[in-house]
Amino acid sequence: MSLKTPPTETVAIGTLDDNKPSFVKGLLKAQAFQILLILIVIVLIFSALAPDSFAQWSNFRLIIQNASILAVLGVGMTYIIITSGIDLSIGSVLVFSGVVSALTMRALGGEGWGVATIGILVSIFSGVCWGLLNGFLIAKAKIPPLIVTLGSLGMALGLAQILTGGVDIRDVPTVLTVSIGYGNVFGSLPIISVIALVVVVIGAIVLHFTKFGLYTYAVGSSELAARRVGVKVDRHLISVYTLSGALAGLAGILALSQFSTTAIAGQSQTNLNVIAAVVIGGTSLFGGVGTIFGTVVGLFIPAVLQNGFVITGVQPFWQQVAVGAVLITAVYVDQVRRTAATRGNTQSLWRKFVSGGRRG
Incomplete structure (x- = not known):
């Protein structure tokens, strides 16, 4: 008597294989890819409207340079939103870190890389401290991330204004401005953009190919399930917010190098712009979903729109x-x-929209 595979199992397996989505279909359904297509369309439209001014490498270089600091902040924000959190304080932490760094370098005096290196380390360390504070209050004190980071937003900005008396510091070592702020490599590629690219690449590798990234997705998908499989959720949340703070500190020294001033009043919308870019790029506010690539694409949409509107004579408020x-x-x-x-x-999605979400 021969053994036969039950037909129900054969049918079930065949059905699963048949319904498995292809790579192309999965790519087309990815929100990050869809946003990339929108970005390409926007670029093509502005290129057609202003081919002699918009569609030039010098203009694209300016767009890339303007988006570089936001890209550094976007990496940390992506990790946080994937864990189903939020960080409203990054703009203020950026300002505070830049202020402390500028004060330190001014106290040390000098224009060389020795003083500049200390300033860089101080800026990043300041960001780390704010990130640790946010992470500890969220993970251990169980205070909602919105409240914690809203509070640290005000605290960091207030302390920056107290330290400076509300007056921007302009004593920035020339070596930072000349090299990081306006320096180029490979001919005309801004150094500040290269630094941002390195941060983006490392952030993407860690998120998608390491255990740390896997735990980040796990915490955002289900904190309870992550705890049950052995993930130390509290420690991981503290690490994620510390990472975001460190990147805000790095962004602080980059901004100081680019603008040659602390620009205390110039970062009021930074946190909202970064959050918008991360969400536009496909990272879910509900947690558990997101990519660094999508965040980068999401960052370039407002940057390209602002640049294109200015060049074509449209009010940038649009x-x-x-x-x-x-x-x-x-x-x-x-x-x-x-x-x-x-x-x-x-x-x-179209049928859901026109049907009001009804089945059928």
Whole structure:
């Protein structure tokens, strides 16, 4: 008597294989890829409207340089939002770190790399301290991230103003401005953008190919489940917020190098711009989903819009309208997808929109 595989199992296995989405379909459904297509369309439109000014390497170089500091902040914010958290303090931490660094370098005197190196370390260390404080209060004191980082936003900015008396510090070593701020490598590639690229690449590798990144996704997907499988959630959250603080400190020295001043009043919208870029790039506010690549793409949409509007003579205020519309759309798309995944519904986003979310 021969043994035969039950037909039900054969059918089940065949069905699973047949329904497995292809790489191309998965790529087309990825929000980061869809946002990339939108970015490409925006670039093509402005290139057609102003080919002699917008579609030039010098202009693209300016866009890349302007987005570099936000890219550094975006890496840390991506980790935090993936854990289902939020950090409203990064702009203020950037300012505070730059202020402390500038005061330290001014006290030491000198224009060489020795003083500049100490300033860089002080800026990053200041960011680390704020990140540790945020992470400890969130993980151990169980205070909601929104409240903790809103409080540290005010504290960091207030302390920066107390230290400076509300007056920007302009005593920045020339070596920082000449090299990091406006220096180039490979001909015309800004050094500040190369630094940002290194941070982005390392952040992407750690997020997608290491245990630290896996734990980040696990905590954001289900904190309770992560605890049950042995993830030390509290320690991981502290690490993630410390990482964000360190990157805010690094961004502080980059901003100090680029603008040659602490620019205390110039970072009021930085935190919101970074959060918007991360969410537009496909990182879910509900946690557990996100990529560094998507964040970078999300950062370039407002940067390209602002640059293109200025060149084509459109009021740059329209940038805020356009970015706000894209942000709301991105959150709506993410919410619909999560609802459909939870219910096992494969209904298209368009049908969900016109049907009001009804099945059928």
